Amino acid sequence: MVHSNNKQFNTIAAISDIYSNVFALEAVLADIKHRDIDQIVNLGDILYGPIAPKATYELLTKYQDDIITIRGNQDRQIYEATTVEIKGNSTLAFIMKDLPEMAIRWMQNLPFDYHLNEDIYLCHGSPTDDMVYLLENIETGQPTLRNNADVLALLNGIDSPVIVCGHTHIPRTVMLSTGQIIINTGSVGYPAYKDDLPIMHKMQTYSPHASYALIKCVENKKGKQWQTEHIRMPYDYEGAAKLALTNGREDWAFALRTGRVL
DSSP: OEEOOOOOOSEEEEEOOOTTOHHHHHHHHHHHHTSOOSEEEEOSOOSOSSSOHHHHHHHHHTTTTTEEEOOOHHHHHHHTOOHHHHHTOHHHHHHHHHSOHHHHHHHHTSOSOEEOSSSEEEOSSOSSOTTSOSSEEOTTSSOEEOOHHHHHHHHTTOOOSEEEEOSSOOOEEEEOTTSOEEEEOOOSSOOEEEEOSSSOEEEEOSSOOEEEEEEEEEEETTEEEEEEEEEEEOOOHHHHHHHHHHTTOHHHHHHHHHSOOO
């Protein structure tokens, strides 16, 4: 677990799940630039996808001093991939061909999680597992909110007032019985998907917009309170969809255009 120097941040912009979508990332970073932000944080799943891994990495390097980044499960999938896995996955093969070696090393060196300060904790999935959905129960095949006790158990003792996560691509702000707030940023670059692990399920936002979150600390007589704004950005999703199609992923193109899965 990585700790910051406990610097205080009044407003942070939280992004996650870019999925090689440089079109969406450009739009989100341009929007953030015009806002009064103290820090940008990136919660992982960055370069996986049939769109533009190298261009996404190159754009992020321009902001390397401005963004605190942790890794996601699909960042690991890239740098842990075996030769057999790459040969059996055309998208992974495309990614490995497109990315420079320095991008692979960069992902390998990203931390699993991060304490931004005494108030704000960052993780991709849950505090102990980047594959676990912190807020969503998917037993029915569709996401529903976990009950309070289950979320607290998954926090595994993390007592920060604000927990920021990604992974599910579903923007949410949830307050627990402890008063803690959990914020899922949604996905910058991939608004819908289906997965067969741990069971077949669909995650859909029903629009092509790029998602990110603004988190602001407001101090008053009651002490620190937290204001969340979920931003849905329009962008050139057609450009992203065309590249996905070029790389053989009709399913991605449909999701990018609609926020739904086939």
